[in-house]
Amino acid sequence: MINTHDILETIQMIDQENLDVRTITMGISLLDCADSDAGRACGKIYDKICRCAGELVKTGEDISKEYGIPIINKRISVTPVAMVAAASGGDPVRYALALDRAAESTGVNFIGGYSALVHKGFGPGDLRLIESIPEALSRTERVCSSVNIGTTKAGINMDAVAKMGRAIRLAAERTADRDCIGAAKLVVFCNAPEDNPFMAGAFHGPGEPDCVINVGVSGPGVVRAALAKAGDCSISEVAELVKRTAFKITRMGQLVAQEASRRLGAPFGIVDLSLAPTPAVGDSVAHILEEMGLECCGAHGTTAALALLNDAVKKGGVMASSQVGGLSGAFIPVTEDAGMIHAARSGVLTLTKLEAMTAVCSVGLDMIVIPGDTPEEVISAIIADEAAIGMVNSKTTAVRLIPAIGKQPGEELNFGGLLGSGPVMQVNRSSPARFIGRGGRIPAPLQSLKN
Amino acid sequence: MRAVITVIGKDMVGILAKVSGVCAENGVNVLEVTQSILQDLFAMIMLVDISQSTIPFDQLSDRLSALGKEMGLTVHAMHEEIFHSMHRV
Numbered sequence: 001m002i003n004t005h006d007i008l009e010t011i012q013m014i015d016q017e018n019l020d021v022r023t024i025t026m027g028i029s030l031l032d033c034a035d036s037d038a039g040r041a042c043g044k045i046y047d048k049i050c051r052c053a054g055e056l057v058k059t060g061e062d063i064s065k066e067y068g069i070p071i072i073n074k075r076i077s078v079t080p081v082a083m084v085a086a087a088s089g090g091d092p093v094r095y096a097l098a099l100d101r102a103a104e105s106t107g108v109n110f111i112g113g114y115s116a117l118v119h120k121g122f123g124p125g126d127l128r129l130i131e132s133i134p135e136a137l138s139r140t141e142r143v144c145s146s147v148n149i150g151t152t153k154a155g156i157n158m159d160a161v162a163k164m165g166r167a168i169r170l171a172a173e174r175t176a177d178r179d180c181i182g183a184a185k186l187v188v189f190c191n192a193p194e195d196n197p198f199m200a201g202a203f204h205g206p207g208e209p210d211c212v213i214n215v216g217v218s219g220p221g222v223v224r225a226a227l228a229k230a231g232d233c234s235i236s237e238v239a240e241l242v243k244r245t246a247f248k249i250t251r252m253g254q255l256v257a258q259e260a261s262r263r264l265g266a267p268f269g270i271v272d273l274s275l276a277p278t279p280a281v282g283d284s285v286a287h288i289l290e291e292m293g294l295e296c297c298g299a300h301g302t303t304a305a306l307a308l309l310n311d312a313v314k315k316g317g318v319m320a321s322s323q324v325g326g327l328s329g330a331f332i333p334v335t336e337d338a339g340m341i342h343a344a345r346s347g348v349l350t351l352t353k354l355e356a357m358t359a360v361c362s363v364g365l366d367m368i369v370i371p372g373d374t375p376e377e378v379i380s381a382i383i384a385d386e387a388a389i390g391m392v393n394s395k396t397t398a399v400r401l402i403p404a405i406g407k408q409p410g411e412e413l414n415f416g417g418l419l420g421s422g423p424v425m426q427v428n429r430s431s432p433a434r435f436i437g438r439g440g441r442i443p444a445p446l447q448s449l450k451n
Numbered sequence: 452m453r454a455v456i457t458v459i460g461k462d463m464v465g466i467l468a469k470v471s472g473v474c475a476e477n478g479v480n481v482l483e484v485t486q487s488i489l490q491d492l493f494a495m496i497m498l499v500d501i502s503q504s505t506i507p508f509d510q511l512s513d514r515l516s517a518l519g520k521e522m523g524l525t526v527h528a529m530h531e532e533i534f535h536s537m538h539r540v
Contacts, residue, residue, distance in 0.1 A: 002455065002498075002531070002534045002535065002538070003538065004485055004487070004494075004496055006534055006537070006538040007455060007457060007496055007534055008457070008459075008494060008496075009538075010529075010533065010534060010537055010538075011457050011459065011525075011527055014527075015525065015527075062509065065508075065509040065512060066508050066509055066512070066530060067529055067530050067532075067533050068512070068527050068528065068529035068530075068533070069529075069533065248537045248538065251536045251537045252533065252536065252537055254536065255532065255533060255536045255537075319540075
C-alpha cells in the first residue's frame with residue numbers, strides 16, 4: 001500500500017495549504033475561422049470555440065471531483081485576434097464580443113487572445129486592434145487582451161510601447177465605474193510565451209497545434225508550510241526543500257493535464273510550473289519570502305530570495321513533467337497576493353523594488369495599482385523599462401498596471417475574487433515624454449560579450 | 452480501479468463500521484485498512500476497489516463527505532493514482 005505519511009501529506013496540502021490546479025486552459029487556433037465577411041468569421045469563431053471547449057468546464061469539474069484535487073479555473077486561449085481580424089476585416093471589437101459570447105456559452109471565466117504580436121512592427125490589423133482594446137475590454141466581461149511589444153531577437157517596438165501606455169490609461173478610464181477593471185485584463189509583454197495558460201496574458205500562439213490542453217499549477221501555501229516545518233536550516237537546504245515540494249505540486253498538474261487531454265481528445269501541451277498566489281490567507285508568494293527570513297516582502301534581500309525560489313521551483317518542476325512551458329516560475333502580482341498587499345500598504349514594497357524583483361522572477365510588474373493621474377508617457381516608460389529587462393535577460397517580462405482613475409496614493413482599488421485588491425502605489429513622475437515620443441525601435445541586444 | 456479513502460478527526464465509536472457500511476452499500480470492496488491515533492486525532496486510511504461500484508465515483512465521494520460532516524470528521528475519497536504520481540518518481 002502507499003505510504004501513510006504520503007497520503008496524509010497530500011490531504012493536508014489540499015485541505016490546509018491551498019494546493020490546487022490553478023487553471024486548465026484550452027488553446028484553440030482560430031486561423032481556420034477567417035472569412036471574407038467579418039460577421040461570418042465571428043460566427044465561425046463562436047462555433048469553433050463552443051465545439052472544442054463545450055465539455056471543458058464539465059470535464060474539469062469531473063476530474064476535480066474524482067481525483068479530489070481542486071481545479072480553480074477553466075479557461076480558453078485563442079489565436080491572436082489581430083491575425084484573424086486582418087484576414088477577415090471589420091471592427092475588431094466585433095471579434096471581442098464573439099469571444100465573450102463563446103466564453104459565456106462554454107462557462108469559462110476568462111478567454112485570452114484579444115492580442116497582437118508587434119515586437120518588430122505593425123502588421124495589417126495590429127494597429128486597429130491595439131486602438132480598439134479599451135473599448136473591447138469595457139464592453140466585454142471575460143475577454144483578456146495582451147500585446148507583445150518586444151523580444152530578445154527583435155528588440156523593442158517603441159511605437160507600440162507609446163500606444164500601450166495610452167491603451168492602459170484608456171482601458172482604466174472606460175471602466176472607472178468598475179474599479180478600472182479593464183486595465184486588469186490587459187498585459188503588455190516582452191518575450192511572450194505562446195503556450196501560457198495563465199490570464200490575462202494567455203493567447204494561443206501561431207506555432208501551436210489546432211487545439212491543446214495546457215495546465216497551470218499553483219501552491220505557494222504548500223511551499224511556505226514546508227519551509228515553516230523545516231525551521232532554521234541553511235539556504236542550500238531551503239532550495240532543496242522548494243525543489244522537492246515543487247516536484248510534488250507539478251506531478252499533480254501533470255496527472256490532471258494528461259487526464260484532461262485524454263477526456264477532451266485534445267493533445268497535452270504543457271504544464272506551467274508556477275507559484276501563482278491568490279488573495280486568500282495562506283496562498284501568498286510574499287509569505288514564502290518572509291518564511292525564508294525577511295521581515296517583510298520588499299526588504300533588502302527580497303530579490304535574492306525570489307531568485308532562489310524561482311530557480312528551485314523550475315528545477316523541481318522540470319523533472320516532474322514531460323513537457324514544461326508557459327511562464328513557469330514565481331508570480332508576484334501585487335493585488336492578488338495577501339503578503340504583497342500588506343507589504344505595499346506598509347510602504348516596504350515599492351515599485352522600484354518590484355522592478356528589481358522582476359529581473360529574477362517569472363513575469364513582471366503585475367497587478368500594480370498606480371495613481372489615476374499618471375500620464376500615459378510615464379506608463380509607457382514603465383513598460384519600456386520592464387521590456388528592456390526581459391529583452392536583455394532573454395526572459396519573459398510583462399506589465400499589468402491599473403491606473404486608479406480619480407484616486408491617489410493611500411487609496412485602494414478592490415476588484416474582488418482572484419484579482420484581489422490593493423493600494424495605489426507611488427510612481428516616479430519625472431517626465432520621460434521626449435524619450436517615449438521619439439518612437440522607432442530599440443535594436444535587439446548582442447548575445448555575446450555578456451557582462 | 453482503486454481509490455484511497457481517508458478519515459481524519461476525533462476518535463469515536465463506529466467510524467470504521469460507518470465508512471465501510473457506505474462502501475458495502477455501493478459495491479465498493481475494502482482491500483486494506485490502516486489506522487493510527489496520534490494523541491486524540493484519529494487517522495484512518497482505506498484502500499478500496501471501485502471497479503464493481505454501483506455508483507459513479509463522484510457520488511461515492513459526496514456520500515462519504517456527507518457522512519464525514521454528520522460525524523464531525525474530514526473524509527476524502529481520491530483516486531489512488533494521485534498519490535503514486537505525487538510521491539513516486
